[in-house]
Amino acid sequence: AQSVTQLDSQVPVFEEAPVELRCNYSSSVSVYLFWYVQYPNQGLQLLLKYLSGSTLVESINGFEAEFNKSQTSFHLRKPSVHISDTAEYFCAVRMDMGRRALTFGSGTRLQVQP
Amino acid sequence: IAGITQAPTSQILAAGRRMTLRCTQDMRHNAMYWYRQDLGLGLRLIHYSNTAGTTGKGEVPDGYSVSRANTDDFPLTLASAVPSQTSVYFCASSTAGGSPLHFGNGTRLTVT
Structure with a gap:
């Protein structure tokens, strides 16, 4: 069965420090x-996506992710986080092309401290 | 504003009662989905519909049913609610190919 693993359930980090949230998948x-982001009491918002082409993708708010097939x-990743980046982050994968639904990881809570 | 509307926002329901969670989208997306979100488990797919008139089972379909009579609406029904169905339910939609999912704001359901 397809699966997505987010190894870290919580990541505490100080403001302006770099951060990496890990995601591995089986396929x-x-x-x-x-990658989706969820702020408290809200739905999920798309942060960035990889479909094809360049393996490095970027979001408008400074996050980036790199697809590593091997x-x-x-x-x-983000080189310098802000307090406002505090949220839950979900990695998701679409592997079954006959079904368009995404398989989600369990989420990583990013807690940015001043 | 285009998007997905879910209703109700929250609900407390007695076990054994029937409940329908409503979801409507105005983006004319072909595909729609229902997920449940539970702490430590992320989002798990309950049911999906690739196009109006068709539905399919996801990872955790037991105890839930859906229908897709038209493009815009995708209601989720709990025929006889149980406490393990206490969760936050998200409806989502997408177009074809590798397009991302667009999510509603969720329904917080508590079954007592």
Whole structure:
């Protein structure tokens, strides 16, 4: 069965420090990869996506993620975090092309401290 | 404003009662989905519909049913609620190919 693993359930970090949120998936076929962010009491918002082409993708608010096919990873990074980045982050994968639904990881809570 | 509307926002429901969670989208997306979100488990797919008139089972379909009579609406029904169905339920939609999912704001359901 397809699966997505987010190894860290919580990541505490100080403001302006760099952060990496890890995501690994299991699949032997081509995939589409996504990161979503969820702020408290809200729905999920798309942060960035990888469909094809350049393996490094960026979001408008400074996050980036790199698709690594050999390691089946799609880690999310930001060189300098802000208090406002405090949220839950979900990695998601679409592996079954007959069904458009995404498979989600269990989430990583990013806690940015002053 | 285009998007997905879920209702109700929250609900407390007695076990054994029937409940329908409503979801409507105005983006003319072909595909729609229902997920449940539980702490430490992320989002798990309950049911999906690739196009109006068709539905499919996700990872955790037991105890839930859906219908897709038209493009815009995708209601989720709990025929006889149980406490393990206490969760936050998200409806989502998407177009074809690798397009991302667009999510509603969720329904927080508590079954007592």
